[in-house]
Amino acid sequence: MKEDTEWTMEIHSRSGWFNIDLAELWRYRDLIVLFVRREFVAVYKQTILGPVWFLLPPLFTAIVFAIIFGSIARIPTDGQPPVLFYLAGIIAWTYFSNCMTATSNTFIANSGIFGKVYFPRLVIPVSIVIVNIFSFLIQFGLFLIIYLYYLISGAPISPNIWLCLVPFLLIQMAALGLGMGILVSSLTTRYRDLTFALGCGIQLWMYATPIVYPLSQVPHQWIWLISLNPMTAVVESFRFAFLGSGMIQSWQIVLSLIITAFILFLGILFFSKVERSFMDTV
Amino acid sequence: MKIMSEIVIKVENISKLYRLGIISHNTLYQDIQSKWARIRGAEDPNTQIDQLNSGLKNNECECFWALKNISFDVRKGEILGIIGRNGAGKSTLLKILSRVTAPTEGKIKIKGRIASLLEVGTGFHPELTGRENVFLNGAILGMTKQEISEKFDEIVAFAEVEKFIDTPVKRYSSGMYVRLAFAVAAHLEPEILIVDEVLAVGDAKFQKKCIGKMGEVAGEGRTVLFVSHNMNAVKNLCRKVILLEAGNLVYEGDTHTGIAQYVNEDRIETTTLDEEYLNSIMTGLILERNPTVRFQQITISDMSGNERATFRSDEEIKITMRYRCYTKVTNLRLLITVLDSEGNRIMNTLNYDDESQVSKNELNPGVFTSICTFPKNLFGENRFYLSFSMINDYIEHINIEKGMYFDILFYSMSSYSEKLYEKTCIRPLLKWTTYVE
Numbered sequence: 177m178k179e180d181t182e183w184t185m186e187i188h189s190r191s192g193w194f195n196i197d198l199a200e201l202w203r204y205r206d207l208i209v210l211f212v213r214r215e216f217v218a219v220y221k222q223t224i225l226g227p228v229w230f231l232l233p234p235l236f237t238a239i240v241f242a243i244i245f246g247s248i249a250r251i252p253t254d255g256q257p258p259v260l261f262y263l264a265g266i267i268a269w270t271y272f273s274n275c276m277t278a279t280s281n282t283f284i285a286n287s288g289i290f291g292k293v294y295f296p297r298l299v300i301p302v303s304i305v306i307v308n309i310f311s312f313l314i315q316f317g318l319f320l321i322i323y324l325y326y327l328i329s330g331a332p333i334s335p336n337i338w339l340c341l342v343p344f345l346l347i348q349m350a351a352l353g354l355g356m357g358i359l360v361s362s363l364t365t366r367y368r369d370l371t372f373a374l375g376c377g378i379q380l381w382m383y384a385t386p387i388v389y390p391l392s393q394v395p396h397q398w399i400w401l402i403s404l405n406p407m408t409a410v411v412e413s414f415r416f417a418f419l420g421s422g423m424i425q426s427w428q429i430v431l432s433l434i435i436t437a438f439i440l441f442l443g444i445l446f447f448s449k450v451e452r453s454f455m456d457t458v
Numbered sequence: 459m460k461i462m463s464e465i466v467i468k469v470e471n472i473s474k475l476y477r478l479g480i481i482s483h484n485t486l487y488q489d490i491q492s493k494w495a496r497i498r499g500a501e502d503p504n505t506q507i508d509q510l511n512s513g514l515k516n517n518e519c520e521c522f523w524a525l526k527n528i529s530f531d532v533r534k535g536e537i538l539g540i541i542g543r544n545g546a547g548k549s550t551l552l553k554i555l556s557r558v559t560a561p562t563e564g565k566i567k568i569k570g571r572i573a574s575l576l577e578v579g580t581g582f583h584p585e586l587t588g589r590e591n592v593f594l595n596g597a598i599l600g601m602t603k604q605e606i607s608e609k610f611d612e613i614v615a616f617a618e619v620e621k622f623i624d625t626p627v628k629r630y631s632s633g634m635y636v637r638l639a640f641a642v643a644a645h646l647e648p649e650i651l652i653v654d655e656v657l658a659v660g661d662a663k664f665q666k667k668c669i670g671k672m673g674e675v676a677g678e679g680r681t682v683l684f685v686s687h688n689m690n691a692v693k694n695l696c697r698k699v700i701l702l703e704a705g706n707l708v709y710e711g712d713t714h715t716g717i718a719q720y721v722n723e724d725r726i727e728t729t730t731l732d733e734e735y736l737n738s739i740m741t742g743l744i745l746e747r748n749p750t751v752r753f754q755q756i757t758i759s760d761m762s763g764n765e766r767a768t769f770r771s772d773e774e775i776k777i778t779m780r781y782r783c784y785t786k787v788t789n790l791r792l793l794i795t796v797l798d799s800e801g802n803r804i805m806n807t808l809n810y811d812d813e814s815q816v817s818k819n820e821l822n823p824g825v826f827t828s829i830c831t832f833p834k835n836l837f838g839e840n841r842f843y844l845s846f847s848m849i850n851d852y853i854e855h856i857n858i859e860k861g862m863y864f865d866i867l868f869y870s871m872s873s874y875s876e877k878l879y880e881k882t883c884i885r886p887l888l889k890w891t892t893y894v895e
Contacts, residue, residue, distance in 0.1 A: 183468075187557060187566040207597035214583050214594055292580045293598055294557035369487065452560040455553070456476060 275353025334420030539696035570649025
């Protein structure tokens with residue numbers, strides 16, 4: 177009889193906390209690509225207006241913000257055209273919040289397929305985050321058009337070298353949205369009421385992020401608090417890259433990166449813990 | 459001495475515990491409330507009253523072992539049949555093996571890649587074309603893009619959908635859909651394949667093809683775990699079976715003995731009611747001093763007279779009633795009532811339905827035997843109770859309420875229909891006609 181060392185896989189009753197198999201996720205990269213494609217086709221093939229649905233909400237939100245917070249509440253926008261100022265914040269925020277919302281019901285929405293076949297469960301949220309890049313790009317296109325309009329018409333905006341950072345900001349938002357989303361999805365398998373808290377939480381989180389106001393307007397003694405919000409640095413850097421205004425410091429970016437990494441790690445940790453047994457609870 | 463091939467799956471003391479009913483408390487608020495109560499040493503406000511009364515601790519409630527201490531080995535190239543009635547733990551075992559859920563205790567060692575066909579067509583999206591779905595489904599089942607590309611033509615040919623491969627699958631007929639789905643699964647090349655009831659798909663010709671394919675797979679030295687209610691398929695494919703009963707492994711060994719044990723499982727069922735017992739449980743209008751008629755024995759058996767209480771749905775069931783007439787008896791009617799497990803009467807059968815015939819029936823004192831045969835393909839998968847009555851008009855009326863029961867195991871090629879009609883009482887084969895308008 178052969179020795180035990182040749183077993184390729186062992187299924188154990190108990191799993192430690194650090195039972196994360198990212199190499200396996202990589203082996204399933206083809207599946208991620210196919211899921212992205214499936215989501216994409218499923219969304220676009222069925223609507224005639226398709227992409228337009230991604231354009232209208234941020235545009236209207238930006239206009240509403242410009243009226244309420246700009247014209248009525250008169251919150252300054254660092255001397256930037258209000259619509260542009262709000263739109264920059266909104267599209268960044270939208271990508272993050274879409275990632276988080278869409279991944280937050282991974283287990284419950286996919287319990288049918290998860291109940292039948294095994295593949296690394298992380299494949300699903302990762303592909304969701306990737307597919308959301310498409311809607312981000314559409315909104316980003318809208319932003320660019322409006323941006324160019326203002327640039328040509330001579331608004332005081334100055335694009336700068338920070339533009340090179342934009343792809344990395346996108347990755348950070350993806351990581352953060354993924355981390356938060358899978359953290360929530362892991363907890364919702366046990367606590368269904370968290371689903372309700374999520375909608376409200378995202379709303380509040382948005383106001384805790386400098387989107388309708390610039391960071392420069394935050395009272396000095398509260399800067400540390402708002403810097404704990406990892407989205408603060410992301411949104412502020414994003415806006416700084418395009419508009420050239422704002423006050424973002426390197427320690428805030430580092431802090432934001434650390435917190436993002438921590439949340440993503442925590443999310444993966446919980447997710448791997450839950451994926452082993454959640455089929456018994458849904 | 460026979461050379462044994464190496465062991466590719468080693469299941470060691472696997473147990474799986476399921477919690478029934480409320481799992482935790484389901485809301486964060488209540489969990490915190492309970493925890494806080496425990497910290498203060500107070501009574502948990504979320505404990506159910508019956509739990510308190512029965513003295514159970516909170517975490518001891520309503521659990522059940524879907525699998526208890528299962529151990530077995532599977533050797534390379536073997537097709538192992540896993541049989542047992544619904545709820546015996548077959549699906550749980552497969553789910554653990556295919557890593558859909560984790561066991562509560564024990565461990566499993568596996569050599570080689572394992573893939574499961576718990577249900578075909580997993581992840582198929584109606585908007586995608588056949589081609590796209592083949593790739594997606596293949597990837598879900600664990601194949602790489604390259605492997606699928608290599609197998610692609612073979613898959614399409616097997617499914618017989620060459621012409622429509624670039625059409626969205628929502629336009630497929632359900633037969634095409636299922637054939638394509640099975641074809642992908644059948645062309646997976648894992649060392650170990652788990653198959654659960656997939657033979658349900660397609661027409662008889664396609665099923666034959668599938669059985670052939672599975673035999674082929676095993677012939678190539680790969681291992682198949684095959685779960686089915688279709689004993690013919692199990693008999694054809696497997697040389698070894700394991701039989702599960704209520705989470706326990708009750709048999710491991712050659713297929714014929716295993717299937718025989720499954721079908722004829724003699725448990726605590728009663729197949730014969732004797733005179734003494736019948737007299738002790740009879741109710742109705744009874745003359746104690748001057749009996750006119752009495753049951754002597756009631757037996758349930760198959761057509762060749764083997765007493766048992768578990769039947770396949772395609773078997774006839776014979777109920778034999780012996781009774782004694784103490785006087786000359788006219789108008790004797792015998793009635794069998796079939797009840798479902800909740801006690802609803804679902805069927806009556808009388809020895810004479812026609813009243814005018816009853817009066818012509820005259821029995822002299824002596825012992826008589828009446829046999830009633832339930833036709834095959836009448837009952838669905840369920841447990842049925844039998845009540846017996848003997849009515850000697852205006853004189854005596856003897857009832858044996860729920861004297862015995864029998865179980866029907868559904869026996870068909872199709873697990874789809876089994877899923878649809880599970881727990882139905884009556885499931886006759888009727889005449890169906892279909893025509894185009």
